[in-house]
Amino acid sequence: MAKRVPQFWLIKSEPNDYSIDDLARDGREPWDGVRNYSARNLMRDKMAVGDLVLFYHSSTKPVGVVGIARVASEAYADPTQFDTRSKYFDPKSTADKPRWQLVDMEFVEKLPRMVELDEIKADPAFDGMVLVTRGRLSVQPVERSHFAQILRLGGSKTKVRAR
DNA sequence: GCCAACGTTGGC
């Protein structure tokens, strides 16, 4: 089998809901509640264990990248879609044909310094980044160079694997 | 398969 090139991602979370500190405490967390087909497809088809992920805080002040996570599992059915008491319950989803998939995320690092959206927008190094152009996706791909630049600005100690 | 209506996201 051909060796896969590592890929890079960004996930959003409202810190009131689930923050980087929550992930630091939990260590590992099923990334449930994603109810957007393109986001699901990325998790199901494109992510692989070991891929690095930027952790972004949305709907807060200020917004921006606050940490690094790592994909820690293959995709599997999101259990919240079957839970009638969950706000993520989906009546159209069945055990045979689950509609929503997720992966587990594992804590890697909280950035020494948050990288704010303002900075990202202002820096030409980030031209073309999905976060800037089609910002609403809650799971999105990140180019290697953009990922590396975030790590630099955030003072990260995380090492990006060589190709 | 089009597209209008509607719902959600998320920055400001």
Add this chain to the structure above:
DNA sequence: GCCAACGTTGGC
């Protein structure tokens, strides 16, 4: 709280 952008739904 506003509203623009965008995704989803459903009638035709």
